[in-house]
Amino acid sequence: MPTQIKFITVENVRGISSRKHVFETPDMLGNKFHLLVAPNGFGKSSLAAAFDSLKPRSLKIHQSLMHKDDAANMPKLEVVYADGGVEKTVKADDTCNEISKIFSVAVINSKLRPRAAARTGYIQWARPEASLIIEPICLVEKVPSRPGNNFTASSFKQDFGTSGKVLPNIRDFLANDLLLGRILSLPDLGKFAQKKVWRLIDPIVAAINSQTGTAAQLLDWTEQNKLVELKAIPELAALANLFEGFSQLSEVERFLAAYQFAKAYADDAKALAEHHAWRSYLAGKTRCVDLLAAVNSNPSWINVSVRETKGQLIAEFPIATKMSNGQRDLLVFVAQLMKAEFDLTGDLAILVVDEVFDYLDECNLLAAQFYVTRFVERFKANGAEIFPLFLTHLNPDVFKHSILGLGKGDIRKIHLLDKASDSSRRVGIAAMVRVREDAALKPFIGKHFFHYHPQNCDQVAAFKAKNLKETWGKSHDFYTYVFFEFAKYRTGAADADYVAACVAARIAIEKHAFDQLEPTDKTRFTDEFVKGTVEKLDFVEQLGIKVPDSHRLLGLLYNDMLHHKEQFDYISAIVSKMKNPAIRGMMSQLTVPTAF
Structure with missing residues (x-):
């Protein structure tokens, strides 16, 4: 039975006071690729920083990472995992580190840092000159001693x-x-x-x-x-x-x-x-040199060196501005992956990749994932289990043509850290989304309930037959509910139904366009253009009526929300976007109709 991580709890690291991440549906199993998705500002890097701050005997975070810059807020990291079906808990704080006794841990993140150096010349003319550097990466903290030739x-x-x-x-x-x-x-x-x-x-x-x-x-x-x-x-x-x-x-x-x-x-x-230690070191060093050479597309003028100095193995890079962003990010990623190979030992390991993939172009993304796959396969070949955790703010669809893609359910799992509230999963609208293609409901749900229509469509009997909410059986009663929830969403209410707010946004946008049309065009708007809001808005603009840009941008939210996707928590994915202040601001600017 593979090992399973059940929960990870972080306390007092950066912006997080206390947050428990629950990993179920899907489970977090060893030797699978795990995408941990959350919007910017949620705390993904705080999770990575907690793991990156593990020391041999304790959890020691830098002062800049302390929650609210208060040293009294003591950090803590806790992992609950199931081994052979038996649930176990390990923690790390300022007094202990039980985690590293069970899991070896490595974190990959950005190594770009600004550097300022004074220009040479007369002191009164000296000015600091800024440059962007890549910090050297210490691949091996202590190079093992070369043993004698004992075995011949x-x-x-x-x-x-x-x-x-x-x-x-x-x-x-x-x-x-x-x-x-x-x-x-x-x-x-x-x-x-x-x-x-x-x-x-x-x-x-x-x-x-x-x-x-x-x-x-x-x-x-x-x-x-x-x-x-x-x-x-x-x-x-x-x-x-x-x-x-x-x-x-x-x-x-x-x-x-x-x-x-x-x-x-x-x-x-x-x-x-x-x-063994010496042979492992030599093999790892050779792989590192070969791998960096393989991904260096301009070796004639970009020198990436791997050398031993002061008992350590160091990878050094030229100034970042001498390379393209994609080449720089891939080289640094591969070097850190090799460092992880040196660092990760034992039967269980956790590899945290903090948003590195988010800024690679498609080709470099595929290349990076290829090297990760080889890394994981090598780890598995040793009979060990590794948990590769990729922190990202991107929609998982970005990875659909890769090893982390949505079509690779056997090797990847998607975990949405910013889970939607229970109120967004109510039987009502979520159930309506699931059955919108039902033959008895299809002619009505899309046209009268999930799109704006001035006719108050009565489908109470059909709703009752399909176990949907009868009080929403009349379309305008349904509109009343979604705009009630929309008002709660705009004020930031914790119990707002985000699915309802999405429906309200679409109804508001279509009603705004509908109200500007002539009577004959209104009929065409509601009855002829039935494939979607984009088609309706295109029709309106063809008539010379301006559609606000925000109305089209918001289509990325309600179009996804109102089309069910099997085996994917699409609700949480959209909710995390809706919590973004910019998105909430656009939603707040929509005109709420006073009558339907």
Whole structure:
């Protein structure tokens, strides 16, 4: 059963005093791509800042991130997750960090910073000169020491005995950081440091050493006479099974390779761990250099360096103005992704990407997502689970042609952080939206209820038959309700029905246009142009009547709201937009009709 994050709670970080994010419908599962959508100003970056402020033993935020700039407002981050169906809670505050004991965490965000430097010259003429820089990225805080050459084919054969030539060369295995990681993660590896398992292995080794012949003859003898005994040792069998996907070795050769790793661990477990750390570092450094070179479209004059300095591995970039915005953002993103690969360890990890995708063009967006996919697949290959959380203010439709797209329900989940209130999900209008294509209602709901029409259409019987609100069965009674909710929305009432407010906006816009028409044109407006508000407004402008720009812009809201989308919380998506002050301002300028 995959791990599931149920809730994330943030307290006293930037503009958030306390906010609990609930992740259900859809669930937040490991190794899925998760889009966390909310408007600007909601607090997405505060969520990222909380994770980015995790220290080994506590949650320490910078003074500039303190809620209301008050040091008395102590920050707190809490994660509730389900492991094997069992719900568990970990937290971090100024006194502890339980989160990092369970999840390794990495945050990717903008690294652009302004820099001012005084011009040279006479002091009275000196002026600060501004530039935009990309902060160097420390990929590895402490480069591991290069270990000695402790593990060689000759040393393994000599240690084995007179028949050491039977052993396969494990040089390639020792250079494979992925395999080494899996070996060192085996639950029973520690048993090779105990005498009990060697009481079973040593007699087999002695029996092989008692034989003579070529390497092939010794291998054949071992397969025929000792393979069953080797397979009966569960710790050795678990180790041998790891090699199956990494080589073309025969079964008996895999067990002899496993023997060498078991002996290396028994003789010097620390040296084996140091060897793995060094190989992992070299592999990661190579991937980083190659990846940055691959995404650098102008290597002849844009120098992105990856170098070791003062015991750290640093990625350095030229001044930001020397690159296009898209190239700059992609390079920095890839570098931070490589840093995350170095930082994220263990069985569970959280990767937070704070709005980086929001400012990439389509090609760079696809490229960035390609590298993220490879990153996640590499993490999964280690048998681990990762939660990639992409914070965005964009409509999820932007990602529909990508791995995060709406057509990829198996690998992505969309979470709308700014959830619509219960009043926006009332049975009434939400139910009407769902059944608007019903054969019995289609001729009436669109024309008389969701669009303006001067005729008070009576469909009380049809509403009753479809379990809709009977009190809304007459279209003008329905108009009265939506404008009542529209007034509440404009004043910022917490219990306003946003769906109703959207309907009211459309009715107000169409009524405003309708009132300016001649009688014959009014009939055409309501009865001929039935495909949508855009068509109606185009007709009005063709007659020489000016339609306010805001009336067309608001169509982006009510057109989406009044057309049901399966398996997508479209209501919350639109509500988050309607809470934007600019949108609320445009809505407030609409003329509310006094009669219908």
